[in-house]
Amino acid sequence: MRLSQKVRLLSAVLVPMLALAACSGGGGSSAADGGAGGGEQVKITVWSWDGTVERAVPGFEAANPNIQVEVVNAGSSQDEYKALDNAIQAGSGVPDLVMFEYFAVPYFAIPGKLTDLGEFGVERLKSDYVPAAWSDVTVNGKVYALPSDYGPSAMFYNKATLDKAGVKEPPATWDEYYEAAKKVRALGDDYYIAQDTGDIFFLLSLIWQAGGRPFKVNGTKVRIDFTDAGTTKAVAFWQKMLDEDLINTKITGWSDDWNRALNDGTLATQTMGGWLTSTLPERAPKAAGDFRVALMPQWQEGEKVGSANGGSSFGIPAAAEHKEAAFKFLEYFTHGGGLSSRVDAGAFVPNTSVLDSEKFQSETNEYFGDQKVGSVLAEATQIVGSGWQYPPFFEWARSIYGDIASPYYTTGQGSLAQILEEWKRRCVQYGNEQGFEVS
Amino acid sequence: MGLARRFDVTASATASPDASRHSAPTRKRRRSQIGLAFIAPFGVLFTLVFIVPILYAAYLSLFQERLLGGNTFVGLANYGKLVQDPQFWDGVGRVFRFTLVQVPIMLILAMALALALDSMRLHGTRFMRVTIFLPYAVPAIVSTLMWGFLLGVKYGLFGSLNDALGTDFDPFAPDTTLISIGVMVTWAFTGFNMLIFYAVLKAVPRELYEAAAIDGANEFQIVRAVKLPALRGSLVVTVIFSIIGTFQMFNEPQILPTMVANSGVTTYYTPNLYAYNLAFTGSQQGYAAALALVMAAITIAVAYAVQIRGLRNASDK
Numbered sequence: 204m205r206l207s208q209k210v211r212l213l214s215a216v217l218v219p220m221l222a223l224a225a226c227s228g229g230g231g232s233s234a235a236d237g238g239a240g241g242g243e244q245v246k247i248t249v250w251s252w253d254g255t256v257e258r259a260v261p262g263f264e265a266a267n268p269n270i271q272v273e274v275v276n277a278g279s280s281q282d283e284y285k286a287l288d289n290a291i292q293a294g295s296g297v298p299d300l301v302m303f304e305y306f307a308v309p310y311f312a313i314p315g316k317l318t319d320l321g322e323f324g325v326e327r328l329k330s331d332y333v334p335a336a337w338s339d340v341t342v343n344g345k346v347y348a349l350p351s352d353y354g355p356s357a358m359f360y361n362k363a364t365l366d367k368a369g370v371k372e373p374p375a376t377w378d379e380y381y382e383a384a385k386k387v388r389a390l391g392d393d394y395y396i397a398q399d400t401g402d403i404f405f406l407l408s409l410i411w412q413a414g415g416r417p418f419k420v421n422g423t424k425v426r427i428d429f430t431d432a433g434t435t436k437a438v439a440f441w442q443k444m445l446d447e448d449l450i451n452t453k454i455t456g457w458s459d460d461w462n463r464a465l466n467d468g469t470l471a472t473q474t475m476g477g478w479l480t481s482t483l484p485e486r487a488p489k490a491a492g493d494f495r496v497a498l499m500p501q502w503q504e505g506e507k508v509g510s511a512n513g514g515s516s517f518g519i520p521a522a523a524e525h526k527e528a529a530f531k532f533l534e535y536f537t538h539g540g541g542l543s544s545r546v547d548a549g550a551f552v553p554n555t556s557v558l559d560s561e562k563f564q565s566e567t568n569e570y571f572g573d574q575k576v577g578s579v580l581a582e583a584t585q586i587v588g589s590g591w592q593y594p595p596f597f598e599w600a601r602s603i604y605g606d607i608a609s610p611y612y613t614t615g616q617g618s619l620a621q622i623l624e625e626w627k628r629r630c631v632q633y634g635n636e637q638g639f640e641v642s
Numbered sequence: 643m644g645l646a647r648r649f650d651v652t653a654s655a656t657a658s659p660d661a662s663r664h665s666a667p668t669r670k671r672r673r674s675q676i677g678l679a680f681i682a683p684f685g686v687l688f689t690l691v692f693i694v695p696i697l698y699a700a701y702l703s704l705f706q707e708r709l710l711g712g713n714t715f716v717g718l719a720n721y722g723k724l725v726q727d728p729q730f731w732d733g734v735g736r737v738f739r740f741t742l743v744q745v746p747i748m749l750i751l752a753m754a755l756a757l758a759l760d761s762m763r764l765h766g767t768r769f770m771r772v773t774i775f776l777p778y779a780v781p782a783i784v785s786t787l788m789w790g791f792l793l794g795v796k797y798g799l800f801g802s803l804n805d806a807l808g809t810d811f812d813p814f815a816p817d818t819t820l821i822s823i824g825v826m827v828t829w830a831f832t833g834f835n836m837l838i839f840y841a842v843l844k845a846v847p848r849e850l851y852e853a854a855a856i857d858g859a860n861e862f863q864i865v866r867a868v869k870l871p872a873l874r875g876s877l878v879v880t881v882i883f884s885i886i887g888t889f890q891m892f893n894e895p896q897i898l899p900t901m902v903a904n905s906g907v908t909t910y911y912t913p914n915l916y917a918y919n920l921a922f923t924g925s926q927q928g929y930a931a932a933l934a935l936v937m938a939a940i941t942i943a944v945a946y947a948v949q950i951r952g953l954r955n956a957s958d959k
Contacts, residue, residue, distance in 0.1 A: 285922055314709055400903035423710055453796060455903030460796040595709060602923040605899070606908040613816050613904045633924070638710030 245528045246271040247299040250287070252279040253351060253515065255550040256302075259541025263532055266540065270528045280304060281598060284311075287520065291316055297522040299529035303348055304515045305339035306593035306601075309420060311518065312347040313595045318519040319345045323530045328538050335587035336553035340516050343422055347518050349537040353553035354476025354513030355583035356408045356499050359483060362572070363493040364394070364471040373497045377440055380500045383471075384449040393469040395451035399441075401608035402456060403601050404512050405474065406441065406619070411510035411591050413437035413502050417623075420592045425634055425641045427594065429623040436502065438619050445619070452612050462486050474499060476512035477551050477580040484570045492572050496579045498586070509586040514553070553584055596637055600630050696935075703932035707925060720932035729910040730933060734940065736820065737889050737912050744824040745884040752832045752880070753873065756839035757865060771840070775833035782830065782893035789826045790814075790901040814898070816906025823894045831887065835880045842876045843869060878952030882945045889941045890914050913937045 249256060251274055260272045275298070277286045284307055290296045303311065311317045325346045329337055336350040360373050368387045374380035384396035399405060410417060415433030419426040429438070444450050451470065454460045464470045465487035473479060483494055499509055517537065519529045535541045538554065546557055557563055558581035568576040594600060607625050611617040634641030706716045724730055755774060759767050777785065792799045793813040800813055813822040846868065854864045892914040895907045909923075910916035913933060921930035 281923060285925075288925065310709065314712075453903060455899075455901075458901055458903070459791065460794065460903075463797055599924045602919060603909055606910070609904045609906060609908070610816070613906065636708070638708040 244269055244271065245525050246273060247525050247528050247532060249274045249300040249517075249529075249532070250277040250283055250298045251300075251302045251517070252276050252283065253302060253550065255545040255548040256351070256536055258544040258548050259532075259536035262541055262544065263535045266535075267528075267531060270531065272532055280307075284598065287311070287316075291520065291522055294522070297520050297524070299523040299525050300517055300519055300533055302351070302515055302517050304513070305336075305350075305511075306597040308340055308348050308516060308518065309342045309593060309595040310598060311520075312342040312345075313420075313423060316521055317347040318521050318523065318526055320347060320349070320519070320530065321345055323527075323534075325349070328534065331538055331554050331556055333553045333555060333558070333584050333587065334589045335511060335584075335591070336514065336516075338589050338591070339511075339514070340518075342420070348516035349518075349533055350514065350516045350553045351537050352478075352515055352550050353584055354478050354511055354551075355580055355587055356412065356474060356510045356512045357477050357479075357580060357583045358472055358474045358497045358499050359479055359494055360472040360497060361468050361470070361490060361493045362495050363490075364390075364468045368394070368471070373495065374500045375497075376504050377500045377502055380472075381440075381444065381449070384444060385447075387471045388449055393464075394471070395469065396449060396471045397473065398451040398454040398456065398461065398464070398470055399445070399612075400452055400455040401605055401612050403604040403608075406438070408474070408499075408510040408512040409437040409441060410434045411588055412499055412508055413440075414508075414588065416590060416592070418592045418594045418597075420594060423639050425594045425639050427627045427630055427641065429620070429627060434623075435620075438623065442619050466490055468493060476514070477583060478513060480551070480568070480571075480576055480580065481549060491570050494571055495574050496571060496576050498579065498583055507582075507586045508588050509583050510591070511587050551580065555585075558584055594630065594634065594641075595639065596630070596634055599633060600626070603629060699931040699935060702928050703935055705928040707927055709925070713928075716928070720929045721936065723929065724932050724936055729908075730913065730916060732908075733910050733913040733916050734937070737891060740820060740824060740891070741885055741888045744827060744888060745881065747824075748828045748832050748884065749835055749877070749880055751828065752835035753839050753877075755832065755836045756843055756873075757869060759836075759840055760843040760869070761861065771837070775837055777830045777832075778834040780830065783897060785826060785830055786894050786897045787901065789822070789829075790898065793822055793825075794902065814902040814905040816904070819898065819905045819907060823891070823898075826894055827888065827891075831884070835884070838876050838880055839873055842873055846872045874952075878949055881948050881952065885945050885948065886941060889937070889944075892918070 247270060249272060251257075257274045260274060263272060264270065277283045277298070283302065287298070287301055290298070308317070328349070332350050333353070336353055337346075340346055340348040340350055358373065362373075364387065365371075365373065365383065368383070368390050370383045370386055374383045380396070387394050387396045407417075410433060413433040413436045415429075415431050415435075415437055417427060417429050417431065417434050419428075428434075441450075445452065451464075454464055454470070461470075465473075465483070466489040468490060473483075480496070484491065487494070498507065501508065517533055519526050519533070523529055536545060537552070542552065542554060542557065546552060546563070552558075564578040564581060565575060566577050567573040604626055607629070608622050611619070611622055631641045703720050704715060704717060705713050706720065707713050758764060759771060764770065780788075790798075795801050795804060795812045795814070800811065804810060812818060850868050851864060854868055859867065891912045895911040895915050896918075898905050899907050909919040914937070917930045917933045917937070920926045920933065924930075
């Protein structure tokens, strides 16, 4: 009796444990199947978490009656990549068109999971895209995706707070930014010019703008170097800001604390992607009319160089069934007739035809004190420094960055340069394990 | 069943030896077939959701997946790597330390509450019982968000406390985060364990208390001599449940970093979190499967050790 009780108890123990084991081992879910329609009718499946893509479907289907488009949200970012990897591995349910953040393009392109768009003559579209966006979708000289939205770095500043601190003009150089930071800090305990708790995308955008190119990808060879001149300059500057307590290291972006600080004006600037234009009004409704947008502060007075922070594109998996139809739609909504409906719905696209248009340049935004936000962001997009590359394993790399950076941000021991060196060491180790030649 | 067996015995006794030799095997076979049919629904589900996934995880753990070069068979290399992985052992050490401190506190608290409810000297016990149990019904995600606000230093309750007292205590500093998680877990699961203890206490025959009262025992002596020994068996169960629960800690450290900056929660804070991150951001399913299996083995070993010890002690008394 005792024994059987024991067995029963033990299995009660075992079931949850091993169910867990199975869970973390097994695969996720593969999403909707894009089965072909009857006859010559073709149905393509698009995976997108960008809601504006759907806006382009009716116009496309009207112009191409034999192609039917189904837009599926298969999750955002890494959830979607995971689902795609699973579908490719399973050999079924592979969509015809998939959304990728720029840093994820090499991850899929290098192992041969994406179609080289050269076969569709994609080069003829090149002139419509800003050069930096085009370079984001180009891996080892081949184009694997078309840019669908963009995140040019820009400085969003709270004019009211800067005015209060005695900063009349938004800082145009990083030196001015440093001086402004001291004035803002002098307003009181809670006032800071910005926050940073280890935001790798921000630090990289700073490095990018300063001319640093820490990742060099050539085929399956990846070189990581955080000691080039641009990187060193950017890192040293931010280190100074942190050392002199000019940056709030307690508030993390996208947290509730962040929302509150944006609302009450204690964070004077946010240097982030242009997508913050649509996020700020949601996050900081109380600060309506206080915020303005400017180009990123420059490293040299009179210069105009920018960088990007985010953005995405669409590519066609190598295992897709209807590549030709997929490319037709891809071209339609990222370049052709479907583009305007997406822009109207709020998409920020890196197409020069849109950025240069009168409508985009002259539209005012009430939240930003009736500023012509579009023209600033259009310029920020045009000046993004080219030649930036992400390593193919960036998704993993960014996930562990916090582990390495966190001790510094809490104890103040160490330095950004040391963090980056440790990050590099881990990336080299992981990259080589994954079959790349990383040094 | 008992009746059937008795009937069987009489049947074979009255029947000729020849006939019984003939009919017994067929009847036995038929009966065992019926038995199989009864356990089939369980067996099928058990195999599908339990055996197959484990075998699949074990199979996966023998492979290494690479971005370049795909899946390769690596034998036990994942296990070899795991044993030398400081991040894995960091997580294991953390859940061990957590278990050693949090589980006793929680169970003592739960036991005290159960004894208080059972003392029949409190008013509104039914209300108390439900209230204390209620946190268990709150999903861990919600409760983590709630505690995140409550313990936040910037705008939360602790911010106000610090302001009022002039202190600078941060419940989510790297050194204190684990304690805060302990508070959350204790809050969530004390009621559950209390109910188990309370149910056991309710099942104690009232005669024992009467006998104790006649013997002149006071309330404290009754607790020591009657109630606590009665709880021993359920204590083993709750300890094991708690160990499994804390070894699998995942929700709290998964959500906290989105709320609090630099709380010290790493991607390998607990073994479960590490397995998740390995599989879903590092695409190292094989390694994650190995980790999950090893962690399962460790948990089973610890739970089993507790059980053997607990039951031995129980039978000694």
